[in-house]
Amino acid sequence: MQPLDLPDSRLDQLFNPRSVAVVGASDDPVRISGRPLAYLKAYGFAGTIYPINPKRQTVQGLKAYPSLLDPPEIPDVAIIAVSAQHVLQAVSDAGKKGVASAIIMSSGFAEAGGDGVALQRELVRLGKQGGVRLIGPNCVGLFSASSRFYGTFTQSLDGGVPPAGGVAVVSQSGAYGGYIAYLARERGLGLNYWITTGNEADVDAAEAIAWLALRDDVQVIAVYLEGVRNGPAFMRALATARAARKPVVVMKVGRSAAGAIAASSHTASLAGTDAVYDAVFREYGAFRARTTEEQLDIAEACLAGKFPVSNRLGIVTLSGGVGVQMCDAAETYGLDVAPMPKPAQEKLRALLPYAAVANPIDTTAQVMNDMSLVAKNLEIVLRDGGYDSLVSFLTTVPAAKAYGTKLRDAILAGVAAAGGDRLAVLCMAAPPDAVKSYRDAGFLVYQDADRAVQVVGALTHFGRSFEVKTGLSVAGTAPRFEPNSGTLSEHVAKAVLGEAGVPFLQERLASDRTAAVAAASEIGFPVAMKIVSAEIQHKSDIGGVVLNIKDTSAAGTAFDTIMDNVRGHMPHADIDGVLVAPMAPQGVETIVGVMRDPVFGPVVMFGLGGVLVEVLKDVTFSIAPFDETEAMAMIRRIKGYTVLEGVRGAGRYDIEALAKVLAAVSRFAALNSDTIESLDLNPLRILSGKGGAIALDAVIVPRF
């Protein structure tokens, strides 16, 4: 595995400063430039605050200094809230003074286009020169609960701050970040860290994620992304989080066509292809939330710290109908509502003769007549059912005054008797105090049955991804590719890729008629012949291909025909000769491609040939390189997968051989990401049984 990025210790100071200067601090606590100071004072920052304002003696009651050079000590952080044209001076001063980091709230940089782009470039230069890490510009700042450092002007903290807790928030959007902070406070979700990265002139989301992943007081990271510029750093950050068992819950906008257009007009970031983001999140175990509520629910659920490693879900319900609803949700979220083992079913039937005992376990409301049955039932399901997680639908029973805490205690007893280590999620509607009593007892509680199951799905996603040990690099090597011209002939492409582990037909290049006939005889009839020339792309169109050549006489004629056709169409083409090859065996046609994503580098695409790729876009992507395990997962991901398993009585095709090719191509593409623009095996034919795979054509477009 490649080494992960070492965290910059200046970020430690940034998030937990002993002192902070606020450049451009306003005396008006409502103004943008007044709010950081107001928040720092109101919410209890314990360090020293140095307002920087040449026009005032004091700002909001604190002694002010004319410039960043003037405070009596070196501030750990400078918050810069002056107009764009004054930011450069402030950053230059910060460097001279020795300030470790600057949070630049000012806008008018790259996001504004025009002169702003150059201004931002100069900003970066000054930061590097002075050794100052920059947050923003065009960001709304950051906060950390442990040091009560609220270095932000987000209006969302107007009424208070979220409680401290194990969630960290990284948002490229100030507004989204503020929204999350507000919602977190509203639901009592604890945030220890919160950072908005704005234009990411220096510190980006990736660096923030990687730093946060290594903090003991961070349990889960909620991220909002519009686009990533440094793909490899982002992937290393996700890998760091995964290795530290810190779930990352991402809201990445721009998945739709309209959204992608809006995103590119809104952000200065290069957006990259959304499907490639999906591949990155999948490969590094991040969970992509579709809605903000989902993102917060899942982040909150991660705080329980239980991550099932199998997707077997037990459902216990007081309502048969909602049991069915939860089965539907389980399928949506990739969970397996496997029936209980027979002995467990019998045990349960003895206990609850009126209940459905397979899964969902429908106890009906009758179970409420005897709380010991509730406990015993849950114990059996959890212990003997072999489930890694359980969702129980309790209707509005927990709201009933008659039951009080009896039901909660019975559920606790049941879960404890089964060992207490499984994930148990409850679904109920009840007054807030009743819900709180279940939450305080350690249960995840949801009102919506679908959401309860979705959360289990997300936690299981993390449980499984934490088991993955590989990533970033894989075992195995690949040959180095050094192109010396802009286009490659098929023959050369095949030779290069053959060396990289892609199987081709045993072909011979024959430069004249005699050699062609001899090659055909050696290979054995029937054979095919194709013209070979770096200048000729569409060989069939100009009569450069003859198939199914049956004997030596036909072989000679075929050679002549091809040469006549080619000379007729392209008299000046530089011709290497003809390729003589055996006729390809039958099989399923697949397409394997590599393209360079501008953000994430080489990405391998896989799909079945024909209408599935062309009409239904049934393709999948994985970031190169990857191993054969990921290749197998990739193959199974496409909708047309069952074709490879064999349909209409056809036997199974050689999926293992296909996986080998995919992994080999990914290694080759990753090693040569600087010299390959794109690569195509189209078709890669997969033979039945253990027959292997054969690429029938190959194109490499070099990159210089």
Next chain:
Amino acid sequence: MQPLDLPDSRLDQLFNPRSVAVVGASDDPVRISGRPLAYLKAYGFAGTIYPINPKRQTVQGLKAYPSLLDPPEIPDVAIIAVSAQHVLQAVSDAGKKGVASAIIMSSGFAEAGGDGVALQRELVRLGKQGGVRLIGPNCVGLFSASSRFYGTFTQSLDGGVPPAGGVAVVSQSGAYGGYIAYLARERGLGLNYWITTGNEADVDAAEAIAWLALRDDVQVIAVYLEGVRNGPAFMRALATARAARKPVVVMKVGRSAAGAIAASSHTASLAGTDAVYDAVFREYGAFRARTTEEQLDIAEACLAGKFPVSNRLGIVTLSGGVGVQMCDAAETYGLDVAPMPKPAQEKLRALLPYAAVANPIDTTAQVMNDMSLVAKNLEIVLRDGGYDSLVSFLTTVPAAKAYGTKLRDAILAGVAAAGGDRLAVLCMAAPPDAVKSYRDAGFLVYQDADRAVQVVGALTHFGRSFEVKTGLSVAGTAPRFEPNSGTLSEHVAKAVLGEAGVPFLQERLASDRTAAVAAASEIGFPVAMKIVSAEIQHKSDIGGVVLNIKDTSAAGTAFDTIMDNVRGHMPHADIDGVLVAPMAPQGVETIVGVMRDPVFGPVVMFGLGGVLVEVLKDVTFSIAPFDETEAMAMIRRIKGYTVLEGVRGAGRYDIEALAKVLAAVSRFAALNSDTIESLDLNPLRILSGKGGAIALDAVIVPRF
């Protein structure tokens, strides 16, 4: 259009009774049999209550009567809460007394299987005999807010009842119904009617929907379904609701494989195919919610009474990032984030030079500096943008004390200036009182951006479905099909379907060699020949097909070959002769099928031939009969649709001809739903341009 069902006036009495008897009423208000009485008393039922209990003088302080025959007047409704074996007597008494309806809460009927099935059958007989409409058995009752009639034992009303309001709830599940009632109370959502239908021995969800759809005090109907038994009645109920412009928001469980199995084990209902339910909901304009929260949000939103008829959505946002998020959501929910017309964009740019003015309109938070800009901006977007609906993301600004009601008033002014008739949805995070002030001003307000857009999608779904005037029956006729044997030969099937409007190749049946050669000459070479026998299904497998016959001599040989092959394989088959046909022209292969759904009758299936149907199950269903407009919609619904539009340089295929065939088949299937079990055109080949469509094979399986 077929006549809709006339509502039974006994349901008027059921939902608004002047008096009610409670058979088996318990003195203990906590017991199931005590709760209806307790609720009726506690929540202010104004009519007379007659407890029926032979063992007591009074029940919960009210005078009790020994049997249903004893009260001094005829109760409008009897609630029956005695054990199953005593229910029959109670229903019999109800009939004798002249009680119009009985709500039977007791379980132990069809849902219990065994003797319960017969018990339920007897119940139905007694109800019919006595003229008593039955709700349940195995239901938890119903309530109506206007008469404060709480004839239910649902524990969910323990702490109070939902407010009165325009939502009606119909639930086959008592637990789900109770859950909804609880959640409605919690969110202040008004329910005027609420009914759980249990085993549906008599009154079913369809009848309840149809009755509710015609009430002035019902604006929207939320329905929970596990399965429908009377498909046609259910479709008529949905058509009634649509005609009355009453949205129906359905939670139908069992969409997953695991869910369907759980449903069939849970409910006594015949579940039917879930994809067919989807077709029914689509065809009759019901909206299928995926989660309970979604169902309630959408039902609540319908109360605003604004149903956009176009899907053009304007997005106005203070945050560019959330604007992108809402674009993504718009694509998910079928809305079109069309850019503003250029003149409107210029107007807006003059107003807000720093804003993005296409769509999403990103005003940034700067607009907050001048509230008149907020108003003017909304006015321009709504009036000049040509949008039927608007979603505006306001971040947490409405929470800011500094703005107070100024922002709300500015938004109101902007919407009013644009005419005030468009749907305007706001997304914000703010304290409950601030949110309430926006809601009271008539806005739909959501915290989650995705949910805000989804609600617009659902309201637009209804707006469009209310425009649909057809349904239930269509213009045009079809021939009557009267089968006289169990299997039909291809030749007969083609003749029947040809008469119904399905185009076939001009084929001739030839019973001997001479006739076959003559037929081939008349049709013109090349031709194909196929054996014709009702006993032979797989013609090719036994050598019963010869293709591409080029001349008369080959025609004779082909005839002999086929006869030899057939006699060799099936010496005793009854042979009609050979079918001589022209070789079919090239085109796209489609599959058209009809199957009888056990609940909804004949359903037409359509898909593209080959891997799209076989592997990806890329098919769609519509309930027969339907017209060519629905057929066109059906064709566009499949994922492979673009194949018909022409891919890889191929021209467009004759989609109109395909639509004609689909509509004709649907009419034929609907008219002959009693005599056709299934029907297949496989393949139906669609020719390019205006070439038409040709069915190459036809199978009809008759039904007796």
